[in-house]
Amino acid sequence: MKKPKYQLIIDFIKEKIAKGEWAIGSPIPSQRNLAKQFEVNRSTVITALEELMAEGLIEGKAGKETVVTNNTWTLMGAKSLTNWNENVTLGIHKPSVxxxxxxxxxxxxxxxxxxxxxxxSPEMFPLEEMKFIVQKVSNQLTSFGYEEPKGNIKLRQAISDYLKVRGVEASPSSILVVSGALQALHLISIGLLKRGSTVLLEMPSYLYSLTVFESAGMELQGLAMDNEGIIIDSIYPIKEKGKNILYTIPTFHNPTGALMQEDRREKLMAYCEREQLPVIEDDVYRDLWIDNPPPKPLKAMDHYGNVLYVGSLSKTLSPGLRIGWIVGSESVINRLADLKMQSDYGSSTLSQLVAAEWLSSNFYDxxxxxxxxxxxxxxxxxxxxxxxxxxxxxxxxxxxxxxxxxxxxxxxxxxxxxxxxxxxxxxxxxxxxxxxxxxxxxxxxxxxxxxxxxxxxxxxxxxxxxxxx
The missing domain is CATH 3.90.1150.10 (Aspartate Aminotransferase, domain 1)
Known part of the structure; x- marks a missing residue:
């Protein structure tokens, strides 16, 4: 016997609640959307909702959303259940606007x-080369376990060689493999910065860096920019040494596209060294130059280990690989490697092996x-x-x-x-x-x-x- 349409709506909502897809406190679709979904008039929807209200599963008030108030376990005798919907704003990570x-x-x-x-664009994805490299790596596999805390040694050596060509001297022991630049910023913010520290950064700046720093309890101080990036005179006097850090994207800045020229880079580094202002250099767009190669990284001008250097293959090769790196002093890299192990126990082994093959062959250039x-x-x-x-x-x-x-x-x-x-x-x-x-x-x-x-x-x-x- 065919079920009446209002019963189909009841069954649909009960199933969503029973499976936990609609938690207590979650709003259910509007009467209009349910009527459209089930191809019925609104009176049929109202009949279904009234029955669910009578069972105590949902609750609706005039002028407000109808929300889930119970689930089947609650109705079987539990006095109360956590309302996860009330908790979604309580975590330390700030939600996106x-x-x-x-x-x-x-x-x-x-x-x-x-x-x-x-x-x-997917049109620029090197599909045939990627297939070849993945097959080559697969054929060479002897094991498929976790990598060491800093990342696969072959990949770190390949990154070291890659950076040397770009003016940055970094031994494999001073490199940490991470799952993209965003994870690099997350590890730095929770592992090296005190809550309440001030992060100086271009304003505007990379969207997700703002959320990462704010979620870690940092204060953000925007710096004025022109078409060459940070205007150095806009960096305010540092009153409390050790409580500030500079985050910058000097090469093809996101979102403005600004490119800092070499003379300003030198002045910026001289200022940061004089003021003992640590620097996070986000350099993920470096290889996407169009007219001429950009000036060498800030890290290449760093004489005192003042710069933490962040790079990635996400923008140049494939975001799906989830491979990036941090370069810094060994003591800092050891600290961040420990944090990464606590977080995810290392980036994907397969991705690391594939990335190593890309960087150590002619395919990448x-x-x-x-x-x-x-x-x-x-x-x-x-x-x-x-x-x-x-x-x-x-x-x-x-x-x-x-x-x-x-x-x-x-x-x-x-x-x-x-x-x-x-x-x-x-x-x-x-x-x-x-x-x-x-x-x-x-x-x-x-x-x-x-x-x-x-x-x-x-x-x-x-x-x-x-x-x-």
Missing amino acids: TMVQEINEAESNTNLIQLSKGEL EHLDKVREQLRIRRKVALDAMDKFLSPYATWDIPKGGLFIWMKIKPEFKVKRLFEKALSNNILLNPGSIYAEKSGQFIRISYGYAALDEINEGIFQLSEIVKNQ
Whole structure:
């Protein structure tokens, strides 16, 4: 006998609650959404909800959401159960702001023109080379256990050789393999910095670094920038030595694309050494230069072990490998290695072996040559479209590398409204406000991910939205 439709709704909601997918305190879908999902009128939905309320599983009040109040175990006799929904804001890690969560969710939507993603297009992924290397590594496997705390020695030697070419002298013992640059910042923030310390950083700055530092109890102090990065005179006098640290992305800064020139790097290092200001250098975009190789890293100018250097393969090869590194003094690396073991007991063995093979062969340099040529083409397509369609409404600088164009919209246009309208037209952008409150009139446009025709179309559609606002 076929069940009545209201019973199907009851069964659906009970199943979600019983499986724990909808915890106590969780809101259930609206009457309108349930009616649409089950293709019934709202009176049928109301009948189902009233029965669930009578059973004590849900509760609804006029003008408020209907929420889960019990589950089957509770109804079988337990007096109370933890309301996890009340606890989600109590952890030490701060939640992303609503707009960031919306962007993160939308980035998995393949129907959108992705002008937001900070990664290389799948068109640039070296599939055949990766298949060859994975097969080669698999054929050479003799075991597949945990690696040593600092990471696979072959990979650390390959990173050491790779860095030497870029001006950084680092022995394998002074390198820690991590699961991407974000984990590097997390380990540094919880392992080396005191709660209440001040992190000086470019403002705007890398979105997730802000959350990592704040979650670790740090105070953030934004520094003024121009198209070469930090303006050194904006670094405030350091009143309490040992309670401050500088975090910087001097090479193709995210989100602005700024590139710090060599003379300013030297001045910055001289200032930090004089003031005993430790530095975290985030250098994940270094190899994505388009016009000319960038100046050598701050770490290459470091004479006193003042700089912790962070690198990664996520931006240049594949974010799915989850391979990055930290370079520092051995005592610091030993401390961070211990913390990493406490956290995840080491990065993926297979990923480390694959990364070692990439860096120690000619494949990586050949891949970078192809990537740079593609980025040169993509940047031109984006800039040509912006010149053609957006020049009456916005200004921007031409990036010399990296993945982003930092565009300033004229003040008569509301960027939040542009973001929402663009998203409703299947275009995803990153508003500047998610990087810094003072960047509310900016938009970060990525030319690294979307297809060429999508870059042109997305920028044209954005101009139409601006024009009609």
